[in-house]
Amino acid sequence: MKLITIGSSFSLVASALAIDVRAGCRGTEVIARDIAVIGGGATGTYAAINLKDQGKSVVVVEQRGSLGGHTSTYHDPATGTPINYGVQLHHDDQIARDFYSRLNVTASQASFPDTRIPLYIDFTDGSPVLNYSIPPLSDDYIQALHKYPYLENGIELPDPVPEELLLTWPEYMERFNLTGDAFATYSMPAVPGDLTKYLALYVFNYLNSGMLEEEREGKIIMNADGDLAELYRNALAELGSDVLLNSVVLHGQRGSKPADGVKLCVLTPKGRKQIVAKQLVFAAPAELENLEPLSPDEREKNIMSEFKGGFYFTGIVTNFGLPTNYSYTNRGQNTESHIASVPGVAMFNPTNVEGTYYYWYNSLSDMTRGQVEADTRNTIKRLQRTVAGADVSAEPKFLEYKSHSPLHRTASADVIRKGIYRDVYSLQGYRNTWYTGSLLVVGSSQLWNLTSQLLPRIIAASEQ
Structure with missing residues (x-):
């Protein structure tokens, strides 16, 4: 098995996690990046472009055939x-x-x-x-x-x-x-x-x-x-092969420590590929169905299951x-x-x-x-x-x-009273994962603002 190293302390075979992911994507191309982004909507695209500007290597996984999300x-x-x-x-x-x-x-x-x-x-x-x-x-x-x-x-x-x-x-x-x-x-x-x-x-x-x-x-x-999709076409042209369109995450593991990183098995139009990254930006709607391939633990399940509708x-x-x-x-x-x-x-x-x-x-x-x-x-x-x-x-x-579902999902008064949004914010960086979708804000400018505030923390975590 070939050893692929990213940075000074990050190795594809650093733990049993990597072996598990290879079992699903055995013999496939390995994409090694600093940060993987799931979801190429407003936040995922913004994150990828700005992380690239900060000298970080990225890969974006988007299930549709274009970037832009709610921009149609x-x-x-x-x-x-x-x-x-x-x-x-x-x-x-x-x-x-x-x-x-x-x-x-x-x-x-x-x-x-x-x-x-x-x-x-x-x-x-x-x-x-x-x-x-x-x-x-x-x-x-x-x-x-x-x-x-x-x-x-x-x-x-x-x-x-x-x-x-x-x-x-x-x-x-x-x-x-x-x-x-x-x-x-x-x-x-x-x-x-x-x-x-x-x-x-x-x-x-x-x-x-x-x-x-x-x-x-x-x-x-x-x-x-008036063509609002131009932003995202230009972003796609710049990101090029760092965007995997019409692609979905089949399964993956996320380590508990920054050194463990994130390992994903992704199905693309050209077959399965392995992604190995230090951090993960989850820019898709944060619902259990979307998180399921990432094997959410009880803490993540208990939080995300409280949101409904949209x-x-x-x-x-x-x-x-x-x-x-x-x-x-x-x-x-x-x-x-x-x-x-x-x-x-x-x-x-x-x-x-x-x-x-x-x-x-x-x-x-x-x-x-x-x-x-x-x-x-x-x-x-x-x-x-x-x-x-x-x-x-x-x-x-x-x-x-x-x-456009789910759009602006909500929680009940009792759940909010018990601190569900405090719990949501506590998930930032947990298991090397950062959430930037529309769970907290809706407008594109608000989403870009929220993402920009997270980027320094994501970059810092990728450098540990």
Whole structure:
């Protein structure tokens, strides 16, 4: 057996762990790196580029055929027009501008995508919700948000956790006289699940100062032609063979000491490969199903099993059959504050390609592409029967689809009260593994910020 050494004290055959991994990837190519990254979304890509800039060797394992994660961009075959149907924009802050510059992408001041004339409709029966409007958030909400600065870029809670944060959002609004903000808070896009059941903690974590700056002050950037995937195409071109696309981790071991490192057996389109690294950045959704190949121990299982939900899906549809001078938003006719019923389509937004819309779909449980598109089709056909000027004979054609699950998974009030987020933070560096996904924050700029704060610790651990 050939001995492959990385650095001064790290050896592929330093322990029985390596032998176990070789048993699953016997005779395959060995990829020796300082740091392995699982997941090539916003955080995984950001980590890989910045670690490389710090002189560290990296390898990224991504199960899809491209980098970018929740950044989903479709190019119209007739015109080449990019259509973003996942991430729509980036917060205009220094960390985002620096990342744009690093990847040779020109950041341009932007605005929220044009939604045209909004129609608010109960998608369950096609009836219009009349006289509906969304007022801006009040100063009272902003003052309440500023009481909890530890929710802005993570969930680093004090001990004990303020009990008011563990109220449901309707309970919090009632207690603190914020009921006037119900329509504004319930209209937040891309929030999985039923917002009337959300804890106040998660509303403040999601609808944070950054999002308010985007909506109230227009602090938004994107690249010149609006193709948000350009960042990740440029990152892929630079990382080159250090990215394994369409690849999954079959199994691996993570040592308890830095010297033990991490050993992975990965299935790629070119067969199995072995990865041997000093540290692991886990940038995929931190759920047990994704962690299972890494043999999580009881501590990791007990923590990650407490988070639930986060089922969200997106897609693009054409041959819509509805008037194209409108956007269509789902609002309940008889629900609290007209909140949309779940599961169901959250909205249909027009794109720069006439007659082509992107949609977002919210669910309380996991669904297949077939199930999502079937229900979306039924919704469109229902709207065709009730919206004036619609073509009831038009048959929707689905062009693209992506599951964004799990998105912003949550824990119960009792579990939070017992310190689950303290436990999550305690996992950083445990078994040579670092977590940078969307368990603590959602927006891309927030994810880049969280990752940038971890990088010095990851680098230091890789040098032990």
